[in-house]
Amino acid sequence: MKNHESELQTLLISTINGLKISMKSIMKEQGIPLSPLYFMILKRIHDTENCTANFLADVTEKDKGQITRLVKEVIAEGLVIKRPNPNDKRSQFLQLTDSGLTCYMTLENADKAVLKEMRSEVSDEELQQFLSVGAKMLTKLNAINHKKERG
The missing domain is CATH 1.10.10.10 (Winged helix-like DNA-binding domain superfamily/Winged helix DNA-binding domain)
Structure with a gap:
């Protein structure tokens, strides 16, 4: 795996x-x-x-x-x-x-x-998908970090 x-x-x-x-x-x-x-x-x-x-x-x-x-x-x-x-x-x-x-x-x-x-060598669609996934992960990472700062 x-x-x-x-x-x-x-x-x-x-x-x-x-x-x-x-x-x-x-x-x-x-x-x-x-x-x-x-x-x-x-x-x-x-x-x-x-x-x-x-x-x-x-x-x-x-x-x-x-x-x-x-x-x-x-x-x-x-x-x-x-x-x-x-x-x-x-x-x-x-x-x-x-x-x-x-x-x-x-x-x-x-x-x-x-x-x-x-x-x-990356299409606009591939880049958009990459950016969308990256934004989701960054949002989650920021939430984790802010939670740790407060807790």
């Missing part, structure tokens, strides 16, 4: 590692001295209106200290700026600079090309 759970675990870990390796390679080719985690931070800032460091900590499930360090580094690289939050003097919004947007768009386009190539 096959252990499908083990196969699922191996597939997910291998996919994530493969995407990280691909992104590292793209970043190196582009001369961007950051890790794939920074791409995810830039993506969240790009996609989120009025993004804050606290929001990043929540959605990435990283501790606030780590997010603070990451934000300081992208600010030092000239990719992000802080602007005042008019509704809360204690927080600041994060925004991509022009060079941050250029960097993000370069990485986003390269990432999309890799994803397109990755699924080149």
